[in-house]
Each structure stands twice: as structure tokens, then as C-alpha cells.
Amino acid sequence: MKSLQTLGRKAWIKAAATVMAASLTLGAGSALAAGGALHAHEPKEGFSSSGVLGTYDQAQLQRGYKVYREVCAACHSMKLISFRNLGEKDGPFYDPKYKNPNENPVVKQIASEFEVPTIDSETGDVITRKATTSDAFPSPFANPEAAAASNGGAVPPDLSVITKARHGGASYVYSLLTGYKAPPAGLKIAEGQHYNPYFPGDLSSAWSGDHKHVPAGGVLAMAPPLSAGQVTFDDGRESTLSNQAADVAAFLEWAGEPKAVLRKKTGVAVLAYLLLFFGLTYASYRMVWRGKH
Amino acid sequence: MSDHPSTYVPKTGFEKWLDSRLPIVRLAYDSFVDYPTPKNLNYWWTFGGILSVCLAIQIITGIILAMHYTPHVDYAFNSVERIMRDVNYGWLIRYVHANGASMFFFAVYIHMLRGLYYGSYKAPREVLWILGCIIFFLMIATAFMGYVLPWGQMSFHGAVVITNLIGSIPLIGGPILTWLQGGFAVDQATLNRFFSLHYLLPFVIAGVVILHIWALHVAGQNNPAGVEIKSKEDTVAFTPYATVKDGVAIIVFLFLFSVFVFFMPNALGHADNYIPANPLVTPAHIVPEWYLLPFYAILRAIPDKFGGVIAMFGSIAVIFALPWLDTSKVKSMRYRPVMRWFFVIFVIVCLGLGWCGAQLPDAQVIPGLPSFTLFDGQLNSYLWLTRLFTIYYFVFFLLIMPWIGLKEEPLPVPASISEAVLAEHNKKKG
Ligand code: HEM
Numbered sequence: 001m002k003s004l005q006t007l008g009r010k011a012w013i014k015a016a017a018t019v020m021a022a023s024l025t026l027g028a029g030s031a032l033a034a035g036g037a038l039h040a041h042e043p044k045e046g047f048s049s050s051g052v053l054g055t056y057d058q059a060q061l062q063r064g065y066k067v068y069r070e071v072c073a074a075c076h077s078m079k080l081i082s083f084r085n086l087g088e089k090d091g092p093f094y095d096p097k098y099k100n101p102n103e104n105p106v107v108k109q110i111a112s113e114f115e116v117p118t119i120d121s122e123t124g125d126v127i128t129r130k131a132t133t134s135d136a137f138p139s140p141f142a143n144p145e146a147a148a149a150s151n152g153g154a155v156p157p158d159l160s161v162i163t164k165a166r167h168g169g170a171s172y173v174y175s176l177l178t179g180y181k182a183p184p185a186g187l188k189i190a191e192g193q194h195y196n197p198y199f200p201g202d203l204s205s206a207w208s209g210d211h212k213h214v215p216a217g218g219v220l221a222m223a224p225p226l227s228a229g230q231v232t233f234d235d236g237r238e239s240t241l242s243n244q245a246a247d248v249a250a251f252l253e254w255a256g257e258p259k260a261v262l263r264k265k266t267g268v269a270v271l272a273y274l275l276l277f278f279g280l281t282y283a284s285y286r287m288v289w290r291g292k293h
Numbered sequence: 294m295s296d297h298p299s300t301y302v303p304k305t306g307f308e309k310w311l312d313s314r315l316p317i318v319r320l321a322y323d324s325f326v327d328y329p330t331p332k333n334l335n336y337w338w339t340f341g342g343i344l345s346v347c348l349a350i351q352i353i354t355g356i357i358l359a360m361h362y363t364p365h366v367d368y369a370f371n372s373v374e375r376i377m378r379d380v381n382y383g384w385l386i387r388y389v390h391a392n393g394a395s396m397f398f399f400a401v402y403i404h405m406l407r408g409l410y411y412g413s414y415k416a417p418r419e420v421l422w423i424l425g426c427i428i429f430f431l432m433i434a435t436a437f438m439g440y441v442l443p444w445g446q447m448s449f450h451g452a453v454v455i456t457n458l459i460g461s462i463p464l465i466g467g468p469i470l471t472w473l474q475g476g477f478a479v480d481q482a483t484l485n486r487f488f489s490l491h492y493l494l495p496f497v498i499a500g501v502v503i504l505h506i507w508a509l510h511v512a513g514q515n516n517p518a519g520v521e522i523k524s525k526e527d528t529v530a531f532t533p534y535a536t537v538k539d540g541v542a543i544i545v546f547l548f549l550f551s552v553f554v555f556f557m558p559n560a561l562g563h564a565d566n567y568i569p570a571n572p573l574v575t576p577a578h579i580v581p582e583w584y585l586l587p588f589y590a591i592l593r594a595i596p597d598k599f600g601g602v603i604a605m606f607g608s609i610a611v612i613f614a615l616p617w618l619d620t621s622k623v624k625s626m627r628y629r630p631v632m633r634w635f636f637v638i639f640v641i642v643c644l645g646l647g648w649c650g651a652q653l654p655d656a657q658v659i660p661g662l663p664s665f666t667l668f669d670g671q672l673n674s675y676l677w678l679t680r681l682f683t684i685y686y687f688v689f690f691l692l693i694m695p696w697i698g699l700k701e702e703p704l705p706v707p708a709s710i711s712e713a714v715l716a717e718h719n720k721k722k723g
Contacts (some may be wrong), residue, residue, distance in 0.1 A: 004607070048629055052556055065410060079371075080374050080375075080378070085378070128503065136568055157568075158569075160373065160374070161567045164559060164564065164566055164567040165564055165565070165567035165568045167564050183701065195694055199578075204550075230480065258378060259378070259384045261376065261461070262384075263384060263385070263554060263555055263558070264556065266385070266555060267551060267552075267555025267556055268555075270551050271552070271555075274544055274547055274548045274551065275548070276544065277544055278544045278548070281540045281541050282541050284533075284537050284540075285537045285540070285541050288533045288534060288537050289534065289537075289538070292332060292529060293533065
């Protein structure tokens with residue numbers, strides 16, 4: 001193996017460095033190539049829940065719930081959320097006076113405004129009753145078929161975990177709701193479809209312009225659900241499109257991860273403990289190994 | 294080591310009584326207290342202990358999850374979300390288990406590369422190495438089936454893609470596929486048996502780990518110098534020396550683990566798996582978890598499906614054969630000036646394969662670079678980059694290992710571990 005050895009150490013290092021540099025550029029290249037939709041962004045004021053120590057803004061969650069209830073709930077279910085969740089720690093209507101959310105009067109009041117199906121125990125007929133705090137949010141449609149029939153064939157997805165089910169999370173929801181635009185000339189939009197540059201899709205087959213510049217985004221069956229002034233906020237916040245979208249996105253973020261605040265707080269304590277424990281163990285390690293190295 | 298006499302002295306009356314009936318305390322003492330370990334072990338040697346912690350964490354969190362999980366196509370997805378919402382600290386248990394799998398693989402890859410670099414697979418540790426390979430294979434099977442359980446879109450379609458590979462085996466593939474899926478498609482029967490097997494396999498792994506550690510204690514640990522223990526001067530007792538060092542490493546590892554669990558619990562997962570499984574809608578881009586991407590890349594590198602399956606299993610099989618592929622007389626690559634560069638390239642290639650596994654095969658590697666069609670794809674595509682890496686992967690084991698071992702002129706190897714430690718000490722002092 002003389003020939004390989006005479007090549008020398010430096011040459012090998014150089015070769016390895018070249019391979020490494022090449023693989024780095026490859027990585028960068030594909031990041032550019034990926035994704036036909038615009039990158040999701042936060043509202044200007046940001047989300048209070050983002051960041052290592054971020055928490056939910058309760059007033060915002062309450063407004064977001066209102067937007068969901070008055071607008072989105074007409075089409076979207078949230079099957080994993082029960083009324084009691086609204087009154088749990090870090091939730092929109094949490095009240096430290098009522099540790100048990102089922103006793104929270106606001107939550108009880110909200111639940112009582114809904115009707116849910118049940119069976120009459122005497123006759124076996126399907127009837128409705130007033131919802132209780134333990135009931136899940138009622139769904140707008142009886143089944144996916146009914147949902148599709150009312151929405152031009154597309155089923156509005158359940159929103160319980162939507163922020164975890166899409167890249168970009170709450171930012172994506174915000175960008176989608178505020179991002180609707182008139183389609184650029186040359187883009188054919190089918191009946192009942194709506195152009196949105198943030199919705200992931202491939203528009204090349206509907207595009208008659210320059211094939212190198214296919215517009216970003218895609219088309220979806222949801223018409224722009226929000227417009228300025230649609231939901232009146234009880235706390236006087238201006239009802240702009242952006243404000244409504246930000247609030248409902250924050251509410252959906254909470255619904256997807258109701259334990260996120262507890263999780264982060266626990267995390268800080270765990271890391272602090274591990275750091276302390278590390279210091280102790282490392283000191284013992286130095287003591288034990290003294291003179292042995 | 295086998296020739297190391299037991300120094301355990303039972304102290305209390307009970308210990309004496311037990312020792313003459315079942316010397317279990319003696320076994321533990323000889324294995325984890327008095328056991329002589331090479332004194333030059335570096336931090337790469339702490340990953341065995343880290344892996345033991347990983348296995349324990351997966352088993353404990355897994356058993357708790359199984360108490361609340363429902364293996365049914367209609368309820369599985371929601372039962373996982375229920376765990377995170379309604380079970381006390383269920384979010385913690387689930388996120389630890391999900392991220393724990395990633396941490397487990399992270400650790401096992403380092404553990405295996407450590408073995409590769411320092412020649413820990415060479416005589417007399419061939420059986421020890423093969424047991425490790427069996428553990429690794431079982432880990433892949435366990436992780437794959439575990440990922441199916443939440444019954445999200447990736448769970449379902451990943452299971453379809455991977456089980457269908459079996460169907461590509463000529464003649465017998467079809468019947469085996471039906472038998473494996475428990476029907477003609479991935480459905481309730483598949484989910485139920487995957488749950489059963491996902492519960493079983495970690496205990497099989499635990500059994501093989503016991504054999505692995507038994508084999509380790511017969512052959513003795515290898516070490517960075519790659520020379521065997523010659524005298525008592527070469528060793529230190531497991532406790533406190535190795536225990537405290539492993540302890541330091543385990544805490545650092547748990548720190549990293551916690552950063553993921555508490556601050557970015559879904560960063561290593563795929564958003565599509567939070568969409569309930571829907572057989573009628575296929576995700577645009579089906580990818581396995583990151584730790585299986587290199588093997589997925591090798592699978593897709595071969596134009597023929599069955600050929601891909603053979604290459605994928607072959608890429609694991611060559612690791613088993615490693616002890617007989619390496620012809621070098623020297624264990625540690627510290628003293629193998631040529632081989633070690635091929636090792637560095639090998640590590641980069643493995644990372645590269647992982648990267649390629651996450652890309653669409655037809656996508657351009659360097660966007661806009663003019664290219665031409667070679668055989669069945671553009672040269673400037675992930676397909677061909679993957680093929681290049683795949684070729685190196687196999688060439689590394691099948692040609693470079695045997696050939697370089699014969700041709701290379703190793704550097705002088707220290708006569709003993711003590712000498713190696715002394716040399717390093719002097720070098721540090723300058
Ligand atoms: C569940 C997974 C595994 C566990 C819990 C585990 C555990 C351990 C432990 C505790 C040691 C002793 C400490 C050390 O040297 O790091 C060890 C050594 C070893 N393991 Fe593993 N192991 C696992 C998987 C593997 C795999 C997948 C391989 C390779 C294919 C492997 C190969 C080895 C070898 C060669 C040694 C001897 C190391 C030496 O002394 O040089 N192990 N293992």
C-alpha cells in the first residue's frame with residue numbers, strides 16, 4: 001500500500017474536506033428546490049406561545065375560541081376537544097378559583113348553549129339534550145360524506161391537532177387564512193376552488209404562462225373564511241383580518257398542545273436538575289480518576 | 294474476564310445463605326463492581342451504558358403507554374391523543390417514548406461506529422459483535438412496528454410500502470405478504486399483530502443484550518489502543534471508575550434527550566403522522582423515520598423492487614460478516630493510517646444516504662445544473678447520488694476492508710495498554 005501512503009496525510013484530509021464541502025452544498029441546494037408554496041410566517045406581533053418559555057395569552061385564546069365558534073365551526077369539527085378543556089390550566093377560560101373545570105361557570109355556560117344527540121332511554125329514539133362540560137365539541141356534519149357533499153367534494157379536516165399536522169403549525173394557519181389572493185393571470189382555477197400561495201400544491205398543469213415561473217402555492221376548496229369586521233371581539237380589539245386569523249391560529253395551537261406550557265416549565269426544571277447533577281457527577285469523576293489518567 | 298477470579302465476600306448472614314444457593318449477588322458484584330475494565334477507555338465507550346438506559350426507558354414508558362393505547366383502526370389515533378391530554382403526565386410518557394426511539398438509534402449508531410473504528414468486532418469478539426447486530430436488526434423491526442401504532446398517515450402508508458416489499462419476492466412473496474398483514478391489505482389485523490410484536494420484541498432485545506454483555510465479559514472489553522489486557526496495571530475496577538464515567542455521559546445524553554422531549558417534541562417526527570390514517574389518500578412524500586433513511590435510500594437505489602429488497606437486507610447482512618471481511622492484524626484504526634480515511638468517508642456516505650433517503654429520487658441535486666440521462670434517470674438527481682453512495686457502502690465492506698487490511702502498513706502498536714496511556718500522557722505534557 002505504498003502508493004496510498006505516499007499520497008500523504010494532507011491529501012487525504014483535503015479529499016475528505018472536499019467530500020464534506022460537497023455534501024454541504026448539496027444540502028443547501030435541495031432546501032431551495034423543496035416546497036412549491038410560500039414559507040409560512042407569524043403575524044407581525046408574533047405568537048406569545050412561541051419560544052422556549054412562551055405561554056398562551058389567555059385573552060387571545062378567548063378571542064380565538066370565538067372566531068372558531070362563530071366561523072370555522074360551521075364546517076370544521078374539533079372532536080378531541082371537550083368543553084371542560086376550555087377551563088383547564090392554561091386554557092382559554094381557566095379560572096384559578098375552579099381547579100375542577102367542570103365547576104367553572106363560564107365553561108358550564110358555554111356547554112349549555114349546545115345540543116348533543118343522545119338516545120331516549122324510554123323509547124330508544126334519537127333525541128338531543130343540552131351538552132355538559134364533559135361532552136366533546138359537537139361536529140357540524142353527521143359524517144364525512146355529508147361534509148363533502150356540502151363543501152364541493154372536499155372534507156374540511158378536523159382542527160383538533162391541525163397545528164401539529166401541518167408544517168409551520170400556527171404560522172401556517174395564520175398565513176393560509178390571510179394569504180388568499182386573486183390568481184395571477186394565466187392560472188386556471190376550477191369552479192369551487194380558491195387560489196392560495198401558502199397552500200402546498202403543484203399548479204404546473206393549470207398554468208399557461210412561462211413554465212419556469214409556475215406560481216407558488218395551490219388551490220383548495222375552502223373559500224376565504226374570514227374578512228375584516230366578521231367577528232366582534234368583546235375586549236375591543238380591532239376586528240381586522242390579521243387579528244382574527246392570529247387569534248384563531250393561537251387558539252388552534254393551544255387545542256393541539258394544551259399541555260405545552262406545563263411541558264416547557266417541567267423542561268426547565270428537568271434541565272436545571274440535570275445540570276446540577278452533572279456538576280456533582282463530573283466533580284466525583286475528577287476525584288475518582290485523579291492520578292489514573 | 295473469564296480468568297478473573299471472583300473476589301466477592303458475602304458479608305451478612307443472609308448474603309452467605311443466598312450465596313450458597315443462588316450466587317446472584319456474586320454475579321452482580323463480579324460483573325459491575327470488581328470487573329476489570331481497560332483504563333484507557335474514552336467517552337465513545339460510554340454508549341453501551343447509555344444504550345442500556347435507552348432500552349430501560351423504552352420498556353418502562355412503553356408498558357405505561359400500552360395501558361392506555363387502543364390497537365384498533367378506529368380508535369388508535371385518538372387513543373394516542375387521549376394519552377397526551379387526559380392521562381396524568383401522558384404527554385411526557387408519550388413524548389419520551391417517541392423521542393426515545395430516535396435517541397436509542399442515535400446512540401446505537403455511535404456505538405456501532407465506535408466498534409468499527411476500534412476493531413471491536415475482531416477476534417475474540419466476533420460473537421459479541423454478531424449479538425450486537427442481532428440487537429440492531431431487532432431494534433429496526435421494533436421501531437418500524439412501533440411507528441405504525443399511532444395509525445397516522447405515515448404509519449399507515451409506511452406500513453403499506455414496507456410490507457409490500459415482501460410481496461416482491463418471487464413466488465413465495467404473495468402468500469407471505471398476506472400472512473404477514475393478516476389479510477389482503479394493511480388493516481385491523483396488521484395493526485393488532487404489530488402491537489403484539491412491538492410489545493414482545495423489546496423483551497427479546499433485552500434477552501440478547503444479556504447474551505451481549507455475557508459475551509463482553511468473557512472476551513473482555515476492547516479499548517482505543519486495540520491491544521488486549523496484559524496485566525492488572527492495564528485495568529481499573531468497573532466501580533467506581535467506569536460507573537462514574539458512564540454516569541457523566543448518561544447525564545449529558547439525558548440533557549440532549551430532554552431538550553427534544555420538552556422543547557421540540559415533534560421536531561424529529563413528520564407532520565403527516567398527525568393526520569389520521571386514510572387508505573384513500575396517499576401522502577405526497579412517504580418517508581420513514583430519520584434513523585431508517587439510509588436503508589430506505591439503498592432500497593430505492595436499485596431499479597428493480599426485489600433487487601432493492603436484497604440490497605437493503607444485504608446492507609445489514611454485511612455488518613454481520615464484518616469480522617471475516619477485515620483482514621488487518623491491527624484492531625484500532627488509530628494505527629491504521631489509510632483505513633481511517635476510508636472510515637471517515639464511510640461515515641459521510643452513511644449521512645449522505647440518510648439525506649438522500651429523505652429526497653424525491655428525481656429531484657435535482659444541484660438545481661439548474663445541466664445534466665443528461667444515464668440509464669434510467671438524470672445524472673444530476675438524487676437517484677444517482679444515492680447509487681454512488683450505495684456503491685461506496687458495499688465497496689467499503691466487501692473490497693476496501695479485505696484489501697486495505699492486507700496492503701496497509703500499520704503504525705507501530707503499543708505493547709500494552711499501560712504503555713499507550715503513558716505515551717499519551719507524555720504527548721500531552723509536550
Ligand atoms: C440495545 C442495544 C445495545 C445495548 C443495550 C448494548 C449494550 C452494550 C454494553 C453495556 C456494552 C459494554 C460497554 C461498552 O463497551 O460500550 C456493549 C459493548 C459492545 N457492543 Fe453493544 N449494545 C447494544 C447494541 C449493539 C450493537 C447494535 C452492536 C454492533 C452491531 C454492538 C456491539 C458491541 C460491541 C462490539 C461491544 C464491545 C465493545 C468493546 O469493548 O469494544 N452493540 N454493548
